[in-house]
Amino acid sequence: xxxxxxxxxxxxxxxxxxxxxGLKQVRVVALLGAVIQLFAAFFLLYAYSNERAAGxxxxxxxxxxYIWFKALKIDYHVGVDGISIAMILLxxxxxxxxxxVSWRQERMSKEFFFLLILLSLGAYGxxxxxxxxxxxxxxxxxVIPKFLLIGIWGSGKKEYSAMKLALMLMGGSALVFVGLLGxxxxxxxxxxxxxxxxQIAQMHIPVEVQKIFFPxxxxxxxxxxxxxxxxxxxxDGHSSAPTAASMFLAGISMKLGGYGCLRVATYLMPEAAxxxxxxxxxxxxxxxxxxxFATMMQKxxxxxxxxxxxxxxxxxxxxxxxxxxxxxxxxxxxxxSHGLMTALFFAAIGMIYDRTHTRxxxxxxxxxxxxxxxxxxxxxxxxxxxxxxxxxxxxxxxTVFMGSxxxxxxxxxxxxxxxxxxxxxxxxxxxxAVGQAIMGPVNNTxxxxxxxxxxxxxxxxxxxxxxxxxxxxxxxxxxxxxxPSTQTIIEHTFNNISFK
Amino acid sequence: xxxxxxxxxxxxxxxxxxxxVLIFIKLASNEWSTKAVLNVVxxxxxxxxxxxxxxxxxxxxxxxxxxxxxxxELQKNILNLGTLIISAQAYTWLKNHxxxxxxxxxxxxxxxxxxxxxxxxxxxxFYLGLELSTIPLAxxxxxxxxxxxxxxxxxxxxxxxxxxxxxxxxxxxLLYGATGTLNFSELPQHLNGNALQxxxxxxxLAGFAFKxxxxxxxxxxxxxxxxxxxxxxxYLSVISKAAFLFVFVSVLYxxxxxxxxxxxxxxxxxxxxxxxxxxxxAIRQNNLKRFLAFSSITQMGFILVGISGSSQMxxxxxxxxxxxYFFSNLGAFGVIAFVSASTGKETMDDYKGLYKTNPFLSWVxxxxxFSLAGIPPxxxxxxxxxxxxxxxxxxxYVFITIAALNMIISLYYYxxxxxxxxxxxxxxxxxxxxxxxxxxxxxxxxxxxxxxxxFIHPIYDYIYSLSFGL
Numbered sequence: 001x002x003x004x005x006x007x008x009x010x011x012x013x014x015x016x017x018x019x020x021x022g023l024k025q026v027r028v029v030a031l032l033g034a035v036i037q038l039f040a041a042f043f044l045l046y047a048y049s050n051e052r053a054a055g056x057x058x059x060x061x062x063x064x065x066y067i068w069f070k071a072l073k074i075d076y077h078v079g080v081d082g083i084s085i086a087m088i089l090l091x092x093x094x095x096x097x098x099x100x101v102s103w104r105q106e107r108m109s110k111e112f113f114f115l116l117i118l119l120s121l122g123a124y125g126x127x128x129x130x131x132x133x134x135x136x137x138x139x140x141x142x143v144i145p146k147f148l149l150i151g152i153w154g155s156g157k158k159e160y161s162a163m164k165l166a167l168m169l170m171g172g173s174a175l176v177f178v179g180l181l182g183x184x185x186x187x188x189x190x191x192x193x194x195x196x197x198x199q200i201a202q203m204h205i206p207v208e209v210q211k212i213f214f215p216x217x218x219x220x221x222x223x224x225x226x227x228x229x230x231x232x233x234x235x236d237g238h239s240s241a242p243t244a245a246s247m248f249l250a251g252i253s254m255k256l257g258g259y260g261c262l263r264v265a266t267y268l269m270p271e272a273a274x275x276x277x278x279x280x281x282x283x284x285x286x287x288x289x290x291x292x293f294a295t296m297m298q299k300x301x302x303x304x305x306x307x308x309x310x311x312x313x314x315x316x317x318x319x320x321x322x323x324x325x326x327x328x329x330x331x332x333x334x335x336x337s338h339g340l341m342t343a344l345f346f347a348a349i350g351m352i353y354d355r356t357h358t359r360x361x362x363x364x365x366x367x368x369x370x371x372x373x374x375x376x377x378x379x380x381x382x383x384x385x386x387x388x389x390x391x392x393x394x395x396x397x398x399t400v401f402m403g404s405x406x407x408x409x410x411x412x413x414x415x416x417x418x419x420x421x422x423x424x425x426x427x428x429x430x431x432x433a434v435g436q437a438i439m440g441p442v443n444n445t446x447x448x449x450x451x452x453x454x455x456x457x458x459x460x461x462x463x464x465x466x467x468x469x470x471x472x473x474x475x476x477x478x479x480x481x482x483x484p485s486t487q488t489i490i491e492h493t494f495n496n497i498s499f500k
Numbered sequence: 501x502x503x504x505x506x507x508x509x510x511x512x513x514x515x516x517x518x519x520x521v522l523i524f525i526k527l528a529s530n531e532w533s534t535k536a537v538l539n540v541v542x543x544x545x546x547x548x549x550x551x552x553x554x555x556x557x558x559x560x561x562x563x564x565x566x567x568x569x570x571x572x573e574l575q576k577n578i579l580n581l582g583t584l585i586i587s588a589q590a591y592t593w594l595k596n597h598x599x600x601x602x603x604x605x606x607x608x609x610x611x612x613x614x615x616x617x618x619x620x621x622x623x624x625x626f627y628l629g630l631e632l633s634t635i636p637l638a639x640x641x642x643x644x645x646x647x648x649x650x651x652x653x654x655x656x657x658x659x660x661x662x663x664x665x666x667x668x669x670x671x672x673x674l675l676y677g678a679t680g681t682l683n684f685s686e687l688p689q690h691l692n693g694n695a696l697q698x699x700x701x702x703x704x705l706a707g708f709a710f711k712x713x714x715x716x717x718x719x720x721x722x723x724x725x726x727x728x729x730x731x732x733x734x735y736l737s738v739i740s741k742a743a744f745l746f747v748f749v750s751v752l753y754x755x756x757x758x759x760x761x762x763x764x765x766x767x768x769x770x771x772x773x774x775x776x777x778x779x780x781x782a783i784r785q786n787n788l789k790r791f792l793a794f795s796s797i798t799q800m801g802f803i804l805v806g807i808s809g810s811s812q813m814x815x816x817x818x819x820x821x822x823x824x825y826f827f828s829n830l831g832a833f834g835v836i837a838f839v840s841a842s843t844g845k846e847t848m849d850d851y852k853g854l855y856k857t858n859p860f861l862s863w864v865x866x867x868x869x870f871s872l873a874g875i876p877p878x879x880x881x882x883x884x885x886x887x888x889x890x891x892x893x894x895x896x897y898v899f900i901t902i903a904a905l906n907m908i909i910s911l912y913y914y915x916x917x918x919x920x921x922x923x924x925x926x927x928x929x930x931x932x933x934x935x936x937x938x939x940x941x942x943x944x945x946x947x948x949x950x951x952x953x954x955f956i957h958p959i960y961d962y963i964y965s966l967s968f969g970l
Binding site for chain 1: 922
C-alpha cells in the first residue's frame with residue numbers, strides 16, 4: 001500500500017472543504033474524508049498483517065523514499081510498523097468520531113472542519129514519517145490548528161488556554177528541534193549527516209552526545225504527552241476546547257508525545273534512555289499520583305477528565321521509562337486505550353454540556369433517567385478509565401504494571417506500587433462523578449425535557465465504544481500487532497547497552 | 501564598449517532606463533492620469549523582473565570594481581520581485597497622491613544604488629552604491645507630505661544613516677591604512693587580525709549593524725517605520741535590509757574570511773541581543789507598524805544565527821530565508837498598507853474582529869504572520885529551520901537553544917495579532933473594504949509564495965548550488 005495516501009486523503013479533504021459552501025456540504029465532505037481514511041487505515045492493517053504473515057520481517061513496511069532537500073540530506077521517507085499502524089487506526093477512529101460529534105457546528109463551520117482535518121493531517125504524517133525533518137514538520141502542523149480551534153470555538157477562558165497550549169507545545173517542539181539538530185550533526189551515515197530515522201538508529205551516536213540531547217527530545221515530546229511538570233496546558237486546554245477539539249487533543253495530540261518519546265528519544269538514544277530512566281520513572285509516577293489526586297478535587301467534568309488524562313498519560317511515560325518489552329507494549333496499548341477512552345469521555349461530556357449547558361457535577365444528577373444512551377456511554381468511559389476488566393483500560397494498565405514489575409530495582413518497584421495504588425484514587429473520582437452526575441434523583445427539573453443522543457452522536461460513541469470493548473476482550477489483536485515492533489525497539493536498546 | 505558591458509550590467513541598465521522613461525514622462529506630459537502612470541510603472545517593473553531571468557553571466561567590469569555572479573543576479577532579481585510587489589501594494593495609497601512619478605524615480609534610484617552595492621568588488625564602489633540607496637530613501641520616507649511624523653521619520657533616517665555611513669567610511673579608511681587596498685579580492689591576503697584591522701572591522705560591522713538594525717544599533721528603526729508611509733516602511737524593512745544583508749554576507753564570507761573566528765563570536769553576541777531585545781519590545785507594541793519593526797529586528801537576529809554558521813548551508817539558508825521573508829513580510833505589510841491607506845487605522849485594537857468583515861485580508865495577514873513565526877506548512881518554517889540548522893553546524897548548542905526559545909517568544913506576539921483578528925470582540929470593526937485588483941494580486945502572489953516555496957525544493961537546491969562556504 002502506498003503510504004502517501006494517508007497524507008493525501010486528509011489533504012484533499014481539507015482542500016475540498018475550502019471550496020464548499022455551508023455547513024451541510026462541509027460536514028459531508030469532512031465525513032467522507034474521515035470514512036475513506038478509516039477504510040484506508042483498515043486496509044493498511046490488512047496489508048500489513050498479510051506481509052507479516054508472508055514472512056516479511058523488515059522493521060518498516062511499505063517504505064517509500066524520495067529526495068526532498070538534496071543538499072541537506074532531507075528526504076521524504078515514510079514507512080510503518082505495528083506501533084504506527086496502531087496509532088493511525090486510533091487517529092482515524094477519533095477523527096471520525098470527532099467529525100460526527102461536530103455535526104451541528106453552525107458557527108464558521110468551514111474553518112472549523114478545515115482545521116480539524118489539518119490537525120489530523122499532521123498526526124497521520126507524524127506517525128508515518130521516518131525522516132526526522134518530516135516528523136518535526138508534521139508535529140508542528142498538528143499544533144497551531146489547536147490554537148485557533150480553542151481560541152475561536154472554545155468556552156470559558158479560551159484565549160488564555162489557547163495561548164498557553166500553543167506556547168507550551170511549541171516550546172516543546174523547540175526543544176525537540178534542538179535535539180534533532182544535535183542528532184543530525186552527530187550522525188554520520190555513509191560520510192554524510194542525515195535525518196533518516198533508520199539510518200541514525202543503525203549507527204552508534206556517542207554516549208556523551210546522547211546524554212546531552214536525550215533530555216531535549218524527551219522533554220520536548222514529553223510536553224505533548226503531559227510529562228510532569230510540563231502538564232499544565234492539559235487541564236486548561238482540554239476544558240476550554242470545543243468537544244471535537246478536546247477529543248483530538250486527548251485522543252491524538254497527546255499521543256504524538258508518547259510516540260515521539262518512544263520512537264525518537266528511546267529508540268535513537270538507547271544508552272541515554274537507560275541513563276535517564278530513573279528520572280523519567282520518578283516524573284511519571286509523580287504525574288500519575290498527582291494527576292489522580294488533582295482530579296479528586298475537580299467539580300467540572302472536563303477538568304475531571306483532563307486531570308485524569310495527566311494521570312493516565314503518566315502510565316505511557318512510565319511504561320517507556322521502565323524499558324522492558326512488556327512495559328513498552330503496555331505503554332503503546334495505553335496510548336491507544338487512553339486515546340479511545342478520553343475521546344469517548346469528552347464526547348459524552350460534550351453531549352451533556354450541549355443539552356444542560358453545565359459541566360458541574362453538582363448541578364447535574366439523574367441523567368440516566370433523562371438521556372440513557374449518553375449516560376451509558378459516560379459510565380462506560382468511566383469504567384474503562386478506572387480499569388474495569390473487559391475494557392481496554394484494564395488491559396493496558398495491567399500490561400504496564402507487569403512490565404514494570406520485571407525491573408527488580410527498588411526505585412522501580414516503589415514506583416510500580418505507587419502507580420498501582422493510584423487506581424484506587426481513580427475509582428474514587430470516577431465513581432463519585434458517575435454517582436453525582438448520572439445516578440440519583442434529577443436535580444434540575446428543567447432537564448427532564450432534554451433529548452437523548454441524536455443519530456450522529458450515537459454513531460460517534462458507538463465507534464469508540466467498539467474500539468474500547470474489542471481491545472478489552474481481545475487484547476491479543478493489538479498486542480500481536482505491536483509486539484514485533486516493540487521487540488525491535490527493546491532489542492535495539494539492549495544490543496547497544498551490552499557494553500555496560 | 502563591448503556587449504559584455506550591457507550583459508553584465510543588465511540589471512542596473514534596466515532600472516536606469518526605467519528611471520529615464522519616468523523622467524521623460526514627467527517632462528513631456530502633464531496629462532497622464534495617476535492610474536495610467538501606476539499601470540505603466542507596474543508593467544515596466546514586471547518586465548524588469550522577467551528580464552532578470554535571462555542572459556545571466558558571471559564577470560567583472562571596470563577593473564574589479566563591479567563584479568557579478570549568478571548568485572548576485574539572483575539576489576538582484578529577488579529585490580526586483582520585492583519592489584514589484586511593493587509597488588503593486590502601494591496602489592491604494594498612491595492613486596490619490598500628487599507626486600507618483602517622483603516617488604517611483606526616487607524609489608528606483610535607491611534600487612539602483614542597492615544593485616551597485618551588491619555588485620561591488622571594492623569598498624569604495626560599495627560606499628557609492630550605499631549612498632545612492634540611502635539618500636533617496638530618506639526622501640521617500642517623507643512622502644506622506646502632510647504628516648509631521650513622516651518628515652520626522654525622514655529626518656531620523658537621514659541622521660542615523662549619515663552616522664552609520666560615517667562609521668563605515670571610518671572603518672573603510674582604517675582598513676585602507678592597514679592593508680593598502682580596498683579590493684575585495686586582495687583584502688583577505690592582507691588581513692592578519694592585528695588591532696588596527698580589528699578596529700576597522702568593528703567599525704564596518706557597526707555600520708552594517710545600523711543598516712540592518714541589529715541591537716544595539718536598532719534605535720532608529722521603530723520610529724522611522726512608524727512615521728513613514730506603510731509602503732515605504734515595507735520597502736525599508738524588506739528590500740533595503742535584504743540588500744544590506746546580501747552585501748554583509750558576501751563581505752563577511754569573502755573579505756573577512758581570515759577573521760572568521762572573531763566575527764563568529766561577535767555575531768553570536770549580536771544575534772542573541774537582537775533576538776531578545778527585538779522580542780521583548782515587540783510584545784509591548786500596539787501600533788502594527790512598530791510591531792512589525794520590532795518583529796523584523798528579531799528576524800535579523802535569526803538571520804545572524806544562519807550567517808554565523810559560516811558554511812555553504814549558511815549562505816544558502818540566509819538567501820532562502822530572505823526570499824521567504826520577502827513574501828511573508830510583504831504579505832503582512834500589504835494588508836496593513838491597504839487598511840491604513842483605506843481607513844487610516846494602524847493599531848492592533850483596530851484589527852479586533854477583522855475576520856467578521858474582511859475574511860480575505862484576515863487570512864492573508866494570518867498566514868503571513870504564521871510564516872514569520874515559522875509555522876508549517878508555510879515557507880517560513882523551512883526558512884527558519886534551515887537558518888537555525890546552519891547555525892547549529894558550528895556546534896554551539898547553547899546559542900541554538902536560545903534561538904529556538906526566542907522563536908517561541910516571537911510566536912506569542914504573532915499569535916496575539918491572530919487572536920485580535922479572530923477571537924476578540926469589537927463594537928466597531930473595520931468595515932468591509934473593497935480591494936483593488938493590483939493590491940489583491942500582490943497579496944495573492946505573497947500567499948502563493950508562502951504556501952509553495954517550502955515544497956518546491958529545487959529553489960533551495962538552486963540557491964545552494966550557487967552558494968559557497970568559508
